[in-house]
Amino acid sequence: MNNIRLEGDRKESVEFINGIYLGIPDNELPVEEIVFSIEGRYNKETEDKLREGLGIKSKRFTDKTLLELLFKSVDKALEDKRDLIKGRSLVIKVATESGIDLSQSLSNFLAYYIENKYGNRVLFASEEKSACVSGVKSLLELANSYKYSSIIGVVATVDKAFYSKGSTADATGGAGSVTLLLSSNGSEDDIKIYRLYGSKTETFFDFYKPVRSVNNHNKGIAEVNKYPIVYGTFSEYVYLFLAYKAFRDLLDKMHIDADNMDEFFKRFLIVPHLPYPNMSEKMLAYLVRHFARVDKDRKEEIRRRFNIPEEDLRGFESHEDLLRFMLNLGNVLIAVKDSIKYYSNDYKSVKAQILDLTKSIVIRYGNKAVYNQDFYEKEIRTRAEKASNSDELYEAVEKIYKDIVESFFEEDNKIIRSIRKSDGFKELKRMLHLEDIKYLSSIVGNIYTGSVFLGLSSLLAKAYENNYTEELSNKKILLIGYGSGAEAVVGLVEVPRKAAERFGSYLSKVIKDIENNKRVITAEEYNSYRDVSDSNPLKNLITAMYTLRRETDTREHSNLEKSIANNPNRNRG
Numbered sequence: 001m002n003n004i005r006l007e008g009d010r011k012e013s014v015e016f017i018n019g020i021y022l023g024i025p026d027n028e029l030p031v032e033e034i035v036f037s038i039e040g041r042y043n044k045e046t047e048d049k050l051r052e053g054l055g056i057k058s059k060r061f062t063d064k065t066l067l068e069l070l071f072k073s074v075d076k077a078l079e080d081k082r083d084l085i086k087g088r089s090l091v092i093k094v095a096t097e098s099g100i101d102l103s104q105s106l107s108n109f110l111a112y113y114i115e116n117k118y119g120n121r122v123l124f125a126s127e128e129k130s131a132c133v134s135g136v137k138s139l140l141e142l143a144n145s146y147k148y149s150s151i152i153g154v155v156a157t158v159d160k161a162f163y164s165k166g167s168t169a170d171a172t173g174g175a176g177s178v179t180l181l182l183s184s185n186g187s188e189d190d191i192k193i194y195r196l197y198g199s200k201t202e203t204f205f206d207f208y209k210p211v212r213s214v215n216n217h218n219k220g221i222a223e224v225n226k227y228p229i230v231y232g233t234f235s236e237y238v239y240l241f242l243a244y245k246a247f248r249d250l251l252d253k254m255h256i257d258a259d260n261m262d263e264f265f266k267r268f269l270i271v272p273h274l275p276y277p278n279m280s281e282k283m284l285a286y287l288v289r290h291f292a293r294v295d296k297d298r299k300e301e302i303r304r305r306f307n308i309p310e311e312d313l314r315g316f317e318s319h320e321d322l323l324r325f326m327l328n329l330g331n332v333l334i335a336v337k338d339s340i341k342y343y344s345n346d347y348k349s350v351k352a353q354i355l356d357l358t359k360s361i362v363i364r365y366g367n368k369a370v371y372n373q374d375f376y377e378k379e380i381r382t383r384a385e386k387a388s389n390s391d392e393l394y395e396a397v398e399k400i401y402k403d404i405v406e407s408f409f410e411e412d413n414k415i416i417r418s419i420r421k422s423d424g425f426k427e428l429k430r431m432l433h434l435e436d437i438k439y440l441s442s443i444v445g446n447i448y449t450g451s452v453f454l455g456l457s458s459l460l461a462k463a464y465e466n467n468y469t470e471e472l473s474n475k476k477i478l479l480i481g482y483g484s485g486a487e488a489v490v491g492l493v494e495v496p497r498k499a500a501e502r503f504g505s506y507l508s509k510v511i512k513d514i515e516n517n518k519r520v521i522t523a524e525e526y527n528s529y530r531d532v533s534d535s536n537p538l539k540n541l542i543t544a545m546y547t548l549r550r551e552t553d554t555r556e557h558s559n560l561e562k563s564i565a566n567n568p569n570r571n572r573g
Contacts, residue, residue: 015143015153015193016186017493019081020457020503022510023072023158023177024444025062028518029526034059034171036523050171055277055438059174059445060518061160063529066098067109067547070158073179074110077154078118081181085120088152092125093142095134095157095449099127100540102211102224109548110156116552123151128449131207132273133489135178135449136481140491142182144195153182157450164227165530172276174445178453188498198250198490200242206235207484228484233409235484236279240286242488243272243480247287250478250490261291261302269432269472271455272480275446277438280455283480284434285419305424309415436462440511452481457507460495464504473497 029037034056035046050056062069078085092114094107105127115122128134128141135157142153161173186192209225256264270287272280292302303310387396419425429435440458441451456479463469472495482488495503 013195014186014494015147015182015184015195017191017193018084018152018181018183018186019077020453020460020507021073021076021080021179021181022454022457022507022514023069023074023076023179024514025060025064025069025175026517026519027061027063028058028443028520029061029523030058030520031056033521033523033526037526038166038168038171053278054172055281055442056171056445057442059172060443061173061175061445061526061529065543065547066096066100066106066158066160067113067544069160069175070094070106070110070156070177071113071551073158073177074114074154074156077179077181078114084181084183085118085152088150089121089123090114090152090154091123091142091146092154092156093128093138094125095128095138095155096159097129097131097134097161097448098159099129100544104541106158109544113548113551114154120152130487131483131485132275132448132451133481133483133487136273136452136479136489136491137487138449139180139182139193139479140197140489143193143491146182147184149183149185151183155180155182157447157453159448159450161446161448162227162530163230165527169230172446174441174447176444176447176450176454178447178450178457180453188496189502190496191499191503192494192496194492194494196250196253196492198246198248198253199488200245200249201485201487202238202242202245204238204242204484204486206230206238206486235275236282238484238486239273239275239279239482239488240283242486243283243482243490244286244290246482246488246490247478247480250492254492259291259294259296261288261295261298264291265428265431267475269437269459269475269477270480271437271452271459271477273451273482274438274441274455275451277442280434280438281420281429282416284428284432285416285425288419288425288428289415302424305422306419307422307424308419433459433462433468436466443515452479456493458511460500460504461507461511462504463500464508469500469504470497472500 031050032042032047034050035043039046092107092111094105094110096106099106105125107125107127111122111125114120128138130137135155138155138157142155146153156177156179158177160175163169163173182193207228207230209228211222211224270280270284272283274280288302288306289308292299292306292308295302302308386392437455437459439462440454444454447454456477459477460472463472477493477495479491479493480488481491
């Protein structure tokens with residue numbers, strides 16, 4: 001395997017992460033109460049599925065405002081690093097899916113808050129909203145944009161991740177904020193982040209919150225989906241596919257021969273975004289399957305070690321056309337299911353467009369070796385032509401989609417499950433510390449944009465507690481972010497021994513506080529919070545302004561009191 005080439009050894013090739021700070025709510029919903037909130041009754045079988053299948057132990061949520069949740073980690077960061085930020089200007093990047101307005105970004109509020117509370121000048125503040133990938137994107141954007149010793153970068157991620165109430169996906173949603181501080185000045189006490197990354201962008205509408213117009217006396221009022229539109233396993237394949245492509249892009253830029261699996265995993269640890277904790281295992285199983293195909297010298301040994309059927313050594317690339325066929329046809333399914341109902345006044349025209357789009361996908365991506373392209377093109381047109389409304393059209397396309405992909409999903413998942421149950425995979429998980437990486441996510445839940453940083457924090461804390469900080473210093477860590485739309489990025493960080501000790505010691509205490517200060521709640525309490533609603537569209541903005549003024553006014557009032565106490569002769573009139 002070739003050496004890593006990172007723009008030579010110039011100092012400009014890295015930035016430094018000076019601190020990682022967590023803002024996790026105290027309210028905890030244990031897994032048995034999660035089951036109750038979904039089903040309305042306790043169900044041991046479902047609890048076992050959540051624990052074993054998804055890896056969920058509990059999740060956190062808050063009834064506080066989004067800004068209060070954001071300020072929780074930002075305050076920890078700026079209070080802890082007052083000496084670092086003293087006299088310096090800040091550049092802020094907020095990553096979130098949970099904004100309070102379609103125009104006003106959370107970064108506006110945060111910039112005002114920081115300038116008034118801490119006195120630092122904010123040079124620039126912006127918000128990144130590209131689903132869950134936004135956290136890693138924001139980190140890489142700041143690391144690649146600002147290289148001046150007088151500037152401190154603030155990456156602030158915050159989300160309250162809710163799905164449709166009563167859905168299984170709702171079991172995974174948590175709440176929290178994570179703030180990272182960056183600078184061009186660092187030492188062996190800090191984490192290095194390289195200005196090098198892999199990325200991949202495609203168009204897959206697998207998870208989205210559309211804005212729809214509402215005819216309300218021509219007042220221009222619109223409605224937005226509060227919960228994302230999700231189509232099950234389709235989303236998982238989008239994530240895996242895009243993450244793999246970004247991963248390959250990074251390896252190409254690093255001039256690394258990635259065909260040797262053992263050598264690769266000796267050099268790298270993987271910290272991915274975790275929509276649920278065990279998604280990390282599924283991603284790793286796909287990488288193993290890929291290596292079993294490309295590692296020519298060890299193909300048979302890998303196959304036996306990971307219990308991969310001899311007849312199926314397909315990697316991502318070997319069935320890329322088939323994956324694209326599935327994913328693009330899934331796009332059509334989602335478009336028909338949702339968009340046609342809200343945007344179309346001309347059903348016949350939209351129907352014709354859907355038929356043409358579906359046909360083009362079949363022609364372009366249909367794999368004749370697996371599926372009869374002509375047959376499915378004819379079937380789609382025959383069934384869809386009989387549809388007299390959007391619901392029937394959806395049912396026609398869905399039937400074709402399920403006929404084609406469900407057998408693939410079933411067979412594909414069978415192979416992945418076989419890999420995950422093998423002794424070789426269990427050993428690889430231990431070597432990569434996967435259980436440590438996903439620990440925080442298993443008790444907090446999916447916090448969207450901050451999920452990757454929960455994984456990194458968890459790894460650093462557990463490495464300190466279990467005495468393997470030196471091992472971290474001998475490897476590079478890949479931060480894998482992905483989100484719907486779809487996009488994936490892979491960043492590269494390095495943790496020197498002293499940094500592993502410093503970050504690990506601090507984060508270990510933070511995680512213990514998170515565990516010890518929890519307030520266990522019931523499903524009834526959780527559901528009562530979820531049921532709170534208000535038809536006033538200005539509520540979010542009004543609440544945000546109230547939160548902002550309350551926080552900054554408290555500081556101004558406190559400063560006034562101190563000024564009076566230090567100057568008793570001052571005119572108090």
